[in-house]
Amino acid sequence: MMRKWLLGLVICGLMVWLAGCGHVGKEPGPRQEPAVQQNREPLTGLPTKNRDPMILMVMINNHHQARPQTGLGRADWVYEILAEGEITRFAAFYHSETSGVVGPVRSVREYYLDLAKGLHAVVAHAGGATNAMETIKQEGLHHLDGIHEDSRYFWRVGFRKPPHNLYTDLSKLVQGARSKGYHTAPLHLPLTFSAHGATDSGKPAEQIHIVYHRLYSCGYAYDSGQQAYVRFTQGEKQVDRESGQPLTMQNVLVIRAKHHIFDSAGHREVDLSGSGDGYLFQKGKAIPIRWENRSGVIVPTVHGKIVSLVPGKTWVNVIPENGKVTFQ
Structure with missing residues (x-):
């Protein structure tokens, strides 16, 4: 009887040890991951500043008459892609910073919208190419158009000439997005971060x-x-x-x-x-x-x-x- 009791005790202890060591030699299990993600910015991997899941994508002008720009340094991610005339344009994604002036704001192209969709971003722009505007309308993409229906969230400055003088503020864009009923679910992005990178x-x-x-x-x-x-x-x-x-x-x-x-x-x-x-x-x-x-x-x-x-x-x-x- 004593031998059976000892054998049972050993088996129970072994099962507990295996349960606790099941991930030895492997990456952390999924139970640990949500806690890490909840406390980190989705686009930077830094400690969370903003628990609101909304991401803004602002189209920023890069014409030589638009430089230096304002607010690009606040963006978590910035994409630079050619537009027309062999000039690039920036798609600046903001999440950790939700206030401050940005601009000059410029028009959107369809391939920038492809980027916005992946991050469920609200697009801030000054009109756009015909196909891009059709995509926004047909797909019901969340957006704020600074030269049409949403102009109250943007303004023109006097120190630059059109079309290089349209500006906005991130806090105004958040306000505008909320007024239009835009809400975004928490993001689960396929991005990884580490101190040493690769x-x-x-x-x-x-x-x-x-x-x-x-x-x-x-x-x-x-x-x-x-x-x-x-x-x-x-x-x-x-x-x-x-x-x-x-x-x-x-x-x-x-x-x-x-x-x-x-x-x-x-x-x-x-x-x-x-x-x-x-x-x-x-x-x-x-x-x-x-x-x-x-x-x-x-x-x-x-x-x-x-x-x-x-x-x-x-x-x-x-x-x-x-x-x-x-x-x-």
Whole structure:
């Protein structure tokens, strides 16, 4: 009897030990993940500032008459893609910062809407190309149009000429979105963050030069003191107009995508639905990656596995297939 009792006690203890050690040698189980995500910003991986799930995507002008812009430094993610005339335009995504002036605001294109859908973002824009406006209407996308029905949430400034003088405030955009009944469910994005990122396999990349077109280039320089990249446009350090501070970010993602001009005005189609080659730059290093569109979100992958971003801001440069990127 005593032997059976001892055997039962040993078996029970073994079962408890196995239950507690079931994840040894594996990544943390799903029970631990929600607690981490709930306390982190979905786009930066930093401690949560804003528990409201709403994300704003603001179309920001990058014409030379629109520089320096205001508020790009507040964005969690910024995409830079060619528009017409070989000039890029920014799609700036805001979540952790919900107040402050941003602009100049410019019109939207359909491929930017593809990015907004993946993040369920409210799009702030100044009109748009015909196909983009049709998509907004047909799909009922959440948006605030600064030159039509939602102009009360935007204003014109006197120190710039139209169309480079339309501005807004993030707090006004949140107010406008709420007044239109826009609500967003909590996000579960396919992004991962870690302090070291993916730099174990990287090559030195403290200077980055990107050519979109023979008439336009940009770049980044790594500042080891700030542990961030500093942005340059056409060879000049890009700063915020209001603060004068340089624009910095922890991650720079450069990806190649198919571009196609489909009309005489120079409007483009940009294919962001599939995958392609690129580089992820972080901590002064370059990591060759494949980008993939997963659930509407562009993510960097290596051997099919999503690689980690360094907690902080991310800028994504979407270049044509014949665009150039060099680093050293």
